[in-house]
Amino acid sequence: MSTGQERFLESARRSDQFTFTFGDVLDSSTLRAVMREVDVVYHMAANADIRGGVASPRKDIEQNTLATFEVLEAMRHVGTGRIVFASSAAALGEPEVFPTPERCAIPVQTSLYGASKMAGEGFVAAYCESYGFEGYVFRFVSLLGPRYPHGHVFDFVRQLLGHPATLTILGDGTQRKSYLHVQDCVRALIHICDEIRPENRPSRQFEVYHLGLPEVCLVRDSAQWICHEMGLAPKLEFGTGNRGWIGDSPVVLLDTQKALSTGWRPTHSIESSIRQTVRWLLEHQWIFETRK
């Protein structure tokens, strides 16, 4: 619950198929306890604050790299061997090919976050080879939609609620990025890992899938949609350069043919996802109180 919120669980708690355990993902005894008799582990817990990695590198190593290792170890001890791992387009550094396919050149890492996620991918693959695990790695672009308490939409809305007359944008606004609605993302994970029949599954025990929309938007276009959705016309103050921060990638666009070939289809465009995120944030402004 470092960035998650108990309030997000209200509707899930009403289901008798849902169990919640509060615990530290670095605590092996908690992990082993919750993983007994589990068929598949969706390991999504992570420190997702790429920008913060420069100030707090240990957080990326502990919460992403080490946590993934502890999850794998707990699975091995209790005899659960199917894992879905949330990796990131950031693990690709600054690719040279766009849209970027799963099989591309070994990246030069540009952030601790990306490096920590690629480390997790490697551990998952090694557990598949060493212990017969079945591993699915998904590299996500940035997500949008309800309950997403960070990223540029969150930052922009928070800024505009505080001072509606100006919006400060990191970088020159020309960063071109793909996004994905959280519901499309979750549907992809379940579809690819759970719904496709065994005989249609890839033969290998370890598979990497790229997830994202086949389009990009400019950060400055996103700013316009956010301002429009809020009914504001602030002065936009841009930074310099096409990177918003150390480790930011000026272009993010993944080749998602492999995921699409399974029959999965994203249903939300970038613009509608951004506008929906803004509306959700405006209707749930308590979220800003949780992230000072």
Add this chain to the structure above:
Amino acid sequence: MSTGQERFLESARRSDQFTFTFGDVLDSSTLRAVMREVDVVYHMAANADIRGGVASPRKDIEQNTLATFEVLEAMRHVGTGRIVFASSAAALGEPEVFPTPERCAIPVQTSLYGASKMAGEGFVAAYCESYGFEGYVFRFVSLLGPRYPHGHVFDFVRQLLGHPATLTILGDGTQRKSYLHVQDCVRALIHICDEIRPENRPSRQFEVYHLGLPEVCLVRDSAQWICHEMGLAPKLEFGTGNRGWIGDSPVVLLDTQKALSTGWRPTHSIESSIRQTVRWLLEHQWIFETRK
């Protein structure tokens, strides 16, 4: 000193330019203390026992991945920013291109050791981007020569000293691997990181170099040379398949053009390196007492 030996330091200790500190590479205070006023850190400490990773995965994660992070953190705290990191051909999993160049496809990791080394590479690159470090990553093939207390030559000689009539070989003996003499390896590190003039250095802060000989030998040929050097003609008992153990790679051959382009040249062939290793082991049989 998990695999190293104090006795290896006898000649180094006679130099007044040498200082030895006994400490744990996971202990940040020791690391910070020894790194003050250091120009460049050659980070070679690791658990190099690839085969043992299946039984003791935590060792690879702690001694390779976490240790590399702690070394980088200590360097950041004391203001030292130049690092040479010993990675491995094993970090490339099972490549599809031979000889394998530095820029190849993102590997599917086949061992915890390889995954833990690739994780370390990523951390070094991220520190270059985030904190202005200068990082040199070297992916070694297996080393040979004096003082190398593991690997197939060590195993074969130990077997033959114990029972000269039979030699058990893991796998079918057709594994084709490149090797490098430890002296050629050390000369490459010093030449590339220290001796080439700044104006001839690559412009980027992070560089990866492959190190190895441009030849391979079959494990069964190596066995013949070892037997010949020991004056023995044992019965050779082969396993099955072209992998000696889980995570073993049937072919290891690196493209070393990038390292060669700096002027470095290896001087020992595989056969002479193997024979020299055998002679060193026979002259220093106390080494077998240290590794039961």
